[in-house]
Amino acid sequence: MTLTITTATATRRGTRPHNADNSAVHRLPGTGMVAAALVDGIGNSPDVVLFSRTAAEVAARVGARRGALLGILAAAEMAAAPTTVQVDDGVAVVAVTNAESGTTSIAWTGDARIYGWTGTSLIQRSTDQTMGTWLREWGGTAVTLHRDNRPDETVTVEAGARVLDDYARSALGRCSIATVPLCYVRDRVIILTSDGAHGQIRRTTLEALVQDHHADPYALADAITAAAMTGPDGYRDDATCVVLSITG
Structure with missing residues (x-):
């Protein structure tokens, strides 16, 4: 039986001039592969925005074809440069779901996160680098x-x-096949977040949002990005969320 994969994305600019978060979703035609990527650009400029947008698209398109790990590594080539050269960079997460098996491969570099909803609890599936x-x-x-x-x-x-x-200990420009973790999960709801989302929402609040909206990926993505709080210094980071809902 082929499962149904519904994807939803939401983003909210922080207090800086540009939203340097970007995400992309790609469904590989003729297959059951659906890939989602989120890239949080390092810095805040039009060039960083362009980098994160393109890197997310590359990660999603390659990920749907070759898996989450190679999606990350393909996007990393955009930030590859000699150590003496400053180039745009970012952290990233990729999730690739197979609609035939219901299995999702996940990979990441840096401190963007991947959560899974088990049906009763929210589990952080990635480890912040x-x-x-x-x-x-x-x-x-x-x-x-x-x-x-x-x-x-x-x-x-x-x-x-x-x-x-x-x-961050690692980012796209500093990652390799040896530093990018690869895992497989079977959660029916997969949530990708930039640190401006999970880092500025209390864990109890995040769990409550997922409990309330896990059946509606669009409402869930919107609720998570809207819940990101402004810090005591008045700063709020860009907040982005991608949800993959697997049903059937």
């Missing part, structure tokens, strides 16, 4: 922070990790 995540895994019990214009400060690993959560 950030310095904060690295510190939680390898940092011991305490860490000393060296920050410009501030005295050195020794804090708990968790407090230090929260400071470093905004620093």
Whole structure:
């Protein structure tokens, strides 16, 4: 039996002049393969917007043909350059669902995320590739922070990790086949988010939104992007969400 895959996307510009998030969905004609990609561009300029838009399209089109991992690596070629050359870059997630089997391959680089809804609970299927995540895994019990214009400060690993959560350890321009995780899941609702969405929504709020709207991917994508909060400093990041709903 061939399943039905419904996709929905939503995005909201943050407080900066440009929305550097972009997403793309591609259905490979004649097959049951549907790929969704989300790229969060690093920086905020028209060039970064163009980069993220094109990279998302490349990742989705290659992903539908060759799988999520190769979709990421194909988009990464757009940011490939000698280390001495500054080029546009971004973080990315790709999900490719096979309508024949109901299996979804997922791959990512950086701190955009992929969630799965099991029918009863929301599970984060990706792992953030950030310095904060690295510190939680390898940092011991305490860490000393060296920050410009501030005295050195020794804090708990968790407090230090929260400071470093905004620093990506990997992006498209720095990823390789050895650094891009590839997993297979069978969740019936797959959710891709930029960090401006999941990073500015309380986990309990996100779970409640998915509980309320998991049967309506359009409402869910809109609700997640609308829920992103402005920080105490008045800053709000671009927020983007892609939902794949698998039914049948």
